[in-house]
Structure formats: C-alpha cells, structure tokens
Amino acid sequence: MATTSEPTPEFALAPYKERENDTLSERINEIRGVWGNRLVILGHHYQQDEVIIHSDLRGDSLRLSQLAADSRACRAIVFCGVHFMAETADILANRPDKLAERRGERVSVILPDMAAGCSMADMAQIDQVESAWEELGDWIDTKKLIPVTYINSTAALKAFCGRHQGIVCTSSNAERVLRWAFDQGERVFFFPDQHLGRNTAISMGIDPTQMPVWNPYADEAGGNTPDALRNSRVLLWKGHCSVHQMFTAAHVAQFREKFPDIKILVHPECPREVFEMADVSGSTAKIIDVVRQAPAGTQWAIGTELHLVNRLRQEHPEQEIHFLSPVVCMCATMYRIDLAHLCWSLENLNAATPVGKIEVDPEIATESLVALDRMLALS
Numbered sequence: 016m017a018t019t020s021e022p023t024p025e026f027a028l029a030p031y032k033e034r035e036n037d038t039l040s041e042r043i044n045e046i047r048g049v050w051g052n053r054l055v056i057l058g059h060h061y062q063q064d065e066v067i068i069h070s071d072l073r074g075d076s077l078r079l080s081q082l083a084a085d086s087r088a089c090r091a092i093v094f095c096g097v098h099f100m101a102e103t104a105d106i107l108a109n110r111p112d113k114l115a116e117r118r119g120e121r122v123s124v125i126l127p128d129m130a131a132g133c134s135m136a137d138m139a140q141i142d143q144v145e146s147a148w149e150e151l152g153d154w155i156d157t158k159k160l161i162p163v164t165y166i167n168s169t170a171a172l173k174a175f176c177g178r179h180q181g182i183v184c185t186s187s188n189a190e191r192v193l194r195w196a197f198d199q200g201e202r203v204f205f206f207p208d209q210h211l212g213r214n215t216a217i218s219m220g221i222d223p224t225q226m227p228v229w230n231p232y233a234d235e236a237g238g239n240t241p242d243a244l245r246n247s248r249v250l251l252w253k254g255h256c257s258v259h260q261m262f263t264a265a266h267v268a269q270f271r272e273k274f275p276d277i278k279i280l281v282h283p284e285c286p287r288e289v290f291e292m293a294d295v296s297g298s299t300a301k302i303i304d305v306v307r308q309a310p311a312g313t314q315w316a317i318g319t320e321l322h323l324v325n326r327l328r329q330e331h332p333e334q335e336i337h338f339l340s341p342v343v344c345m346c347a348t349m350y351r352i353d354l355a356h357l358c359w360s361l362e363n364l365n366a367a368t369p370v371g372k373i374e375v376d377p378e379i380a381t382e383s384l385v386a387l388d389r390m391l392a393l394s
C-alpha cells in the first residue's frame with residue numbers, strides 16, 4: 016500500500032485555477048530556476064502539451080523513473096503522469112543503493128494531482144489478487160504459477176509478484192518477460208491488462224484456448240471451469256486500459272476503405288481484433304520510432320492516446336497521421352494534471368509544505384523492487 020503524507024499546504028489550489036496559463040508558466044519557470052538540477056519534472060508521453068513543455072524529461076513511465084533515479088543531483092521529482100508511475104519513481108529513486116549514495120537523503124516524489132490514477136491499475140486490487148491466488152490453489156499448483164504484472168499496476172501488486180517468484184513487464188519487453196516466467200514455472204498469471212497478456216502470448220505461439228480470463232467479480236473460479244484452469248498456460252486478469260479498449264475493428268476497416276495505402280499502427284493494449292488487423296504494433300517508444308523512421312508521405316492511422324498522436328502529427332508534418340477513432344480516446348486521469356496543479360504543487364514544494372507526496376511503504380517498496388529488478392536484469 017502506498018502511503019502519502021500531506022502536510023498543511025502553504026498555498027491553496029483555488030487561486031491557481033483562476034490564473035492565466037502565461038502567469039502560471041512564468042511562476043513554474045521561476046521555481047525551476049530556484050531549484051536547478053535538484054528538481055526533475057517528468058512528463059509522460061500522454062500528457063497535454065501545455066504541461067509537457069515544462070518537463071525536463073519526456074518518455075514512458077519506466078524510462079522516466081530510471082532517468083530521474085540516476086540523477087545524482089535530483090532531490091525532488093514532480094511526475095506529470097499517474098499514481099502508479101510516481102510510485103515506481105519513488106521505489107527506484109529511493110532504493111537502498113541510491114539512498115546510501117545520498118547518505119540517507121530521500122528524493123521527494125510529487126504527483127501534482129492525487130486524483131490522477133490509472134483505471135487499469137485500479138482493476139487489480141491487491142485483496143482481489145490475493146483471494147484469486149488462494150482460490151486457484153484448489154485447482155492448480157500455485158508454486159508453479161508465476162505472477163507477471165504489467166508496470167501499469169499498483170506497488171502492492173508489484174510487491175505481490177516479488178513475494179511469489181514473479182516479475183514486472185512493460186509493453187516493450189512483455190515477450191522476453193513471459194519467456195523468463197515459463198522458465199521458472201508451468202504457467203503465468205498476467206495482470207492487469209488482459210489485452211497485452213493475450214496479444215503477447217499469442218505472438219509467442221500459445222493457444223488462445225489456454226488463456227482463460229479471471230474475473231474477480233465472478234462467484235467462483237474467476238468465472239472459469241476447473242478444467243479450463245488446469246489446462247491454462249496463461250491466466251489473464253480481467254483488466255483493460257479504458258483508452259486503448261476504445262479502438263475497434265470497424266475503425267480499422269473504415270480507414271482501410273478510405274485510404275487503401277494506410278498503415279495501421281497500434282499499442283498492444285488494444286483489443287485482439289484490432290491488434291491482429293494492424294500493420295505494426297508496439298510500445299509507445301516503438302510507435303514514436305516507427306513514425307520517425309518512416310519515409311515522407313506515409314499515411315498512418317495510429318491507435319494510442321490522443322495527445323501522443325496529436326504531438327506526432329505536429330512533429331511530422333511530412334507524414335499524414337490520423338487518429339484511429341472518431342471518438343476522443345485520451346487518458347482522462349492524466350489530463351487532470353494541468354498547469355494550475357503543476358504550479359501549485361511546485362509552489363508548495365518550494366515552501367517546504369509538499370502536496371501530493373508519494374512515499375511507498377518500505378516493505379512494499381522492497382518487495383516491488385525484487386520484481387522490478389528481475390525485469391531489469393533481463394534487459
């Protein structure tokens with residue numbers, strides 16, 4: 016369980032909500048100037064433009080956390096992302112060897128809006144996972160079941176994986192991690208994103224009939240028959256990303272009909288039918304690289320978060336980039352972090368009354384680190 020400490024803030028949020036963006040940006044820059052390289056502002060790729068221009072580093076959650084943790088000067092991280100990302104940053108920046116280098120001094124990790132959660136991470140609550148694990152013991156040998164959690168999960172779930180010989184994965188390394196998991200045991204329990212788990216396992220040649228989905232709200236056996244559980248290779252948790260789940264096969268078909276030469280590029284959090292129809296799929300980093308390296312004039316329909324697709328369109332006017340949905344698919348929780356929240360959180364950090372501080376419980380952090388380090392050792 017992550018703990019947060021919220022001292023009485025010196026500054027209230029409301030006045031910042033009334034200020035113009037220029038005024039907020041000016042104050043953000045002043046505070047950044049005061050802190051210099053002791054402060055690192057991280058901006059996830061899905062963040063809105065007006066916020067991301069203030070970030071020192073832009074990227075995906077693991078890369079950002081690693082870069083900030085490697086900074087010797089950094090004493091405060093402001094993570095313009097969502098809750099699980101700030102937890103990972105806290106775990107990596109305050110791991111024992113980093114703390115020893117700083118003679119015990121912690122790096123403060125701030126999430127500018129504590130309501131910026133991740134609906135996917137919230138779909139696998141630790142008490143649900145623990146009950147599922149116990150129930151599964153009635154049908155299969157859980158000593159040979161390896162839990163694998165996508166990095167988009169709570170620290171408590173990462174810690175569970177650390178405790179049970181399991182591991183963390185990202186959308187870039189999911190296949191490598193699953194191969195490692197199959198070297199350790201007979202089958203895998205994959206959390207929380209069923210689509211990433213299914214898309215990866217099918218790409219590895221695993222039969223889809225051996226991937227039952229565990230529904231934590233079902234009355235018994237996660238909604239499965241005992242035979243389906245005994246026959247499983249990969250048990251998928253019934254979770255999804257509300258952003259990527261919005262893309263459909265009909266969207267792909269519409270683009271193909273209108274633009275016969277179009278290339279469909281999607282994130283592996285998309286549902287199976289969309290993933291199967293795509294020309295290219297991959298993590299956020301891969302999506303960016305593929306577009307960067309494509310010849311001028313390439314037509315793309317991209318199935319990932321809207322802010323990233325819009326930014327790619329601005330950065331690559333030589334290519335024709337479409338968003339693979341007529342519906343707005345953006346990460347609404349990440350969008351909660353606006354300039355007002357960023358400025359307000361920096362102001363309070365500067366006044367030594369930090370708000371939105373994320374500090375993972377030490378035991379959870381230690382066990383999470385075990386699962387994270389198993390993954391990092393594979394890179």
Ligand code: SF4
Nearest residue numbers: 133134135256258346
């Ligand atoms: S895009 Fe999806 S997985 Fe990523 S933070 Fe938002 S809800 Fe979570």
